[in-house]
Amino acid sequence: MLKKQQLYQQLKRDIQLQHWQPSAVLTQQQLAEYYNVSRIVVRDALQQLINEGWLQSHGKAGIKVSNFTVAEANELCLLRLQLEPLALQLAAENLNFSILGQAEDLLAAIDNNTQLSAFERGDLNWQFHRRLYQECHKPHLLRLLDQLHQQVSRYIGYQEQSMCYANTSATEHRQLITLLRAGSIDAACTLLREHITTATDALIQYLTKT
Amino acid sequence: MLKKQQLYQQLKRDIQLQHWQPSAVLTQQQLAEYYNVSRIVVRDALQQLINEGWLQSHGKAGIKVSNFTVAEANELCLLRLQLEPLALQLAAENLNFSILGQAEDLLAAIDNNTQLSAFERGDLNWQFHRRLYQECHKPHLLRLLDQLHQQVSRYIGYQEQSMCYANTSATEHRQLITLLRAGSIDAACTLLREHITTATDALIQYLTKT
DNA sequence: TTAATTTTAAATGTATACATTTTTACAGGG
DNA sequence: CCCTGTAAAAATGTATACATTTAAAATTAA
Numbered sequence A, B: 001m002l003k004k005q006q007l008y009q010q011l012k013r014d015i016q017l018q019h020w021q022p023s024a025v026l027t028q029q030q031l032a033e034y035y036n037v038s039r040i041v042v043r044d045a046l047q048q049l050i051n052e053g054w055l056q057s058h059g060k061a062g063i064k065v066s067n068f069t070v071a072e073a074n075e076l077c078l079l080r081l082q083l084e085p086l087a088l089q090l091a092a093e094n095l096n097f098s099i100l101g102q103a104e105d106l107l108a109a110i111d112n113n114t115q116l117s118a119f120e121r122g123d124l125n126w127q128f129h130r131r132l133y134q135e136c137h138k139p140h141l142l143r144l145l146d147q148l149h150q151q152v153s154r155y156i157g158y159q160e161q162s163m164c165y166a167n168t169s170a171t172e173h174r175q176l177i178t179l180l181r182a183g184s185i186d187a188a189c190t191l192l193r194e195h196i197t198t199a200t201d202a203l204i205q206y207l208t209k210t
Numbered sequence C: 001t002t003a004a005t006t007t008t009a010a011a012t013g014t015a016t017a018c019a020t021t022t023t024t025a026c027a028g029g030g
Numbered sequence D: 001c002c003c004t005g006t007a008a009a010a011a012t013g014t015a016t017a018c019a020t021t022t023a024a025a026a027t028t029a030a
Helices: A003-016 A028-035 A039-051 A070-092 A097-112 A118-136 A139-153 A156-161 A163-182 A185-209 B003-016 B028-035 B039-051 B070-092 B097-112 B118-136 B139-153 B156-161 B163-181 B185-209
Strands: A055-057 A063-065 B055-057 B063-065
Touching (some): A003 A028, A003 A039, A039 A055, A070 A118, A070 A139, A097 A118, A118 A163, A163 A185, B028 B039, B039 B055, B070 B118, B070 B139, B070 B185, B097 B163, B118 B139, B163 B185
16 A cells, blocks of 8 residues: 555544644654654645644644644534535435445444444444435535544544443434435434534533543 | 745646646646656645645546536535525624725725736635635634635636626625625625626536537 | 567656755854 | 844755556567
């Protein structure tokens, strides 16, 4: 595999694990030494991570790890509420039983594996949502949704401890599929909105508690 | 200035001017020779342009210039309709006379300079909208709006010839300011929606005509 | 002639080396 | 003691060189 991609993944993971603390200042050289790759590779990975919001280039002040605020969580929630139901609605007319089945398989993969790490569970979780949205066939909308998900996934290190909402999440996913099968699009969108709000609330509760 | 940024700007401009035709296949080496810089610089600029949707990496098939479709124009319109009025609404409570004045100055800069190129006019146009949206103080929302604008600005080469809607645009801008001054937020949002739709229609009309 | 396989060329990824800018540290004057 | 200006050092931008992969061409066998 490409070293650039390896480092990119590794950096994301290490940020999620809070190995690099928020607002820590990183330099290309540091990282090149630490991960034992050339600075070119580091530069490529950094630019990508900056574009995706994991890092922030404060110009001369160096590169900082983006930190997390309640305000940001609320903003991301607002944007997801604005775009995800839209995607679901547009996708609805293209959702057939085959696709819904694929989505259910992803849910099964989560439930059947009690050993999954928070990261793997988070990935599958998004794959589930994404599989449904995908059928809207709107590349730009999907791109924005992917970006928003990236932002949210930055918090996943925090969520690992506060796993309390995992069960309600699974239930809501099942309900969503049921509604879509029945063709109750509006109800599905409403449920989705609640789902997003619930997840955000759990996260905010955790953030404010610590 | 940084060479990377120079090349980045130049490439965007050349794509807008259709110097590099849509779906043309570019290579790093070609571009490095053509623009007389090292491949490192080209790589950096390309990655950024790929992230912003100007180019598409087809893996082994090389890098292609994104082309334009009516479907894409419609999708971008849909997303703008979803997010721009939201930003305006959120910004509304923070808009004071000073900020509205600054926005009007930008409009004046457009009107007073009949010599402006389509690019410069497009820039100022966006600066006007952006100045208003900015007051929503939602970094992620603003980031998404910037991205959407980037996508739209890719078409500007096409718009240059079809300048017909410039006048109505200027009028709508004035009305928008007036409504905001009067505190008629909802009316302003409605007008904004019409504004976006009008601009998109003009573009689509041009795209389908040729 | 075509299909397959080896060889060759070219493009991209990566590393090292050099240049330019920026930061820091320190010395001397106010 | 602080301020400032200059020298040293470190970090980043850029170029060149090398390595690896991928695409193309050509040669050979069926």
